[in-house]
Amino acid sequence: MKNNKIKITILGSGSFPSDLEHYGPSYLLEINDKRVLVDCGMGTNFRLIDLGIDPDDIDYIFLTHFHSDHTTELVPLLMRLYLKIAIYNIKISPKEIYGPKGTPAFIETLKGAYYHKKHIDSMGEQIRYRELEDKKSFEGFSVTPFSVQHLDVPSYAYRFEIDGKTVVFSGDTSDCEGIKKAAKDADVFIADCSFHKGIDVPVHLNTKQIGTMAKEAKVKKVILSHLLPSGYDKDLVSEVKETFDGEVVLARDKMEIEV
Numbered sequence: 001m002k003n004n005k006i007k008i009t010i011l012g013s014g015s016f017p018s019d020l021e022h023y024g025p026s027y028l029l030e031i032n033d034k035r036v037l038v039d040c041g042m043g044t045n046f047r048l049i050d051l052g053i054d055p056d057d058i059d060y061i062f063l064t065h066f067h068s069d070h071t072t073e074l075v076p077l078l079m080r081l082y083l084k085i086a087i088y089n090i091k092i093s094p095k096e097i098y099g100p101k102g103t104p105a106f107i108e109t110l111k112g113a114y115y116h117k118k119h120i121d122s123m124g125e126q127i128r129y130r131e132l133e134d135k136k137s138f139e140g141f142s143v144t145p146f147s148v149q150h151l152d153v154p155s156y157a158y159r160f161e162i163d164g165k166t167v168v169f170s171g172d173t174s175d176c177e178g179i180k181k182a183a184k185d186a187d188v189f190i191a192d193c194s195f196h197k198g199i200d201v202p203v204h205l206n207t208k209q210i211g212t213m214a215k216e217a218k219v220k221k222v223i224l225s226h227l228l229p230s231g232y233d234k235d236l237v238s239e240v241k242e243t244f245d246g247e248v249v250l251a252r253d254k255m256e257i258e259v
């Protein structure tokens with residue numbers, strides 16, 4: 001089997017109260033020459049440019065859910081492509097967008113709300129979007145969606161499998177069965193770490209819950225992301241390590257993670 005080259009880059013480690021060091025939730029997964037975005041939060045396009053990556057070169061986008069901190073820059077990214085085609089007559093490679101139940105309706109709504117329907121529709125099959133219902137294979141990798149509990153919004157954790165290596169993105173989730181299944185034996189588990197120890201709200205994970213699930217799921221490395229300012233001055237890594245003895249890393253924007 002061909003050895004695939006894998007690189008994960010944290011584009012945004014923040015959440016709604018993002019700042020210049022914590023852009024909105026977004027991750028770049030590079031697998032050989034394919035570029036995959038997981039979520040598209042505040043600052044995604046600028047962060048890609050900052051890293052020397054043309055946002056137009058993204059091949060796949062996986063949305064964990066539709067909340068705006070995870071999707072704000074989707075339409076601007078599509079409109080960049082539209083302008084490239086319509087004004088500069090430059091060809092683009094097809095883009096595929098996947099998400100949970102309701103993804104096509106969500107994108108249709110956004111297009112209408114921004115008055116960009118005719119622009120985006122003019123790109124036809126070059127922009128494709130659909131619900132990801134089951135495990136799907138792509139060139140060099142596969143993705144399995146797991147339904148997770150996050151308020152009332154259809155939400156996924158994504159499990160990427162690449163050459164026997166597993167990378168899991170929790171998306172936004174409470175402490176539920178779906179995320180525990182998704183994280184099983186993961187090499188890298190990028191976890192929603194909205195809350196430090198002592199805050200227990202059944203919407204996001206806290207460090208204690210992450211530590212327990214990482215231990216039970218036999219995860220190798222945990223990356224704590226989707227950070228909130230209330231946790232900036234806390235030792236989140238140590239809090240997770242109270243129950244989990246694998247590797248724990250605090251996400252930083254532009255951090256690269258080896259798999």
Ligand SMILES: [Zn+2]
Nearest residue numbers: 015067069172
């Ligand atoms: Zn969020």
